[in-house]
Amino acid sequence: MPDPSLPRCRQCRREDQKLFLKGERCLKHCPIDDEKRRKPPGMHGDNVRRRKVTEYGTQLREKQKLRRIYGVSEGQFRRYMDEAMRRRGITGENLLMLLELRLDNVVYRMDLAASRAQARQIVSHRFITVNGTRVNIPSYLVRPDDVIAVHESKSQTGTIKLARESSRRKGTPEWLEYDTATMSARVLQAPTRSQIDTEVQEQLIVEFYSR
Secondary structure, three states: OOOHHHHHHHHHHHHHOOOOHHHHHHHHHHHHHHHOOOOOOOOOOOOOOOOOOOOOHHHHHHHHHHHHHOOHHHHHHHHHHHHHHHHOOOOHEEEEEEHHHHHHHHHHHOOOOHHHHHHHHHHHOEEEEOOOOOOOOOOOOOOOOOEEOOHHHHHOOOHHHHHHHHOOOOOOOOOOEEEOOOEEEEEEEOHHHOOOOOOOOOHHHHHHOOO
């Protein structure tokens, strides 16, 4: 039976970088850590010739990397880019801010999920409330002063119990105020670039869409 996690590993191999699509599991047994398995998907043999990467290719890879990190479709990503361009400020930073404010990402940042993929599932299964109202849309954008919490009917489920019992793995970002007792968080402000730890060159993405 094929490994169901293989597609995610292939995405990391394609970008030649750990994207942590499987959360903490990426810290162990990752193909990126093995030079023999680190080749991009579809390339085999010891004498693989990598194509010379063009400027366009570099920009494309950066865009694909960011899209995969946050787990959004091509259409969604385009809409975020359009919105980032409409807003005041630096377009690339606006893009990252919008992605960070997605509800599934906030659940991930709250350490209620090991990965963004799991966070999307938690949101879709109606585990999460925003200002006391259940929200099951992973792409829902939170705002400053919003309070994100686990619905009381879900607080004793295995997934949430595990999150409650585990130690803080990632640490809460500065733009969130997290209450460990209630497992809820308040959005203090929209995140700035210095508060976002995503390793990406967002200007290359802006240049890609500016062609």
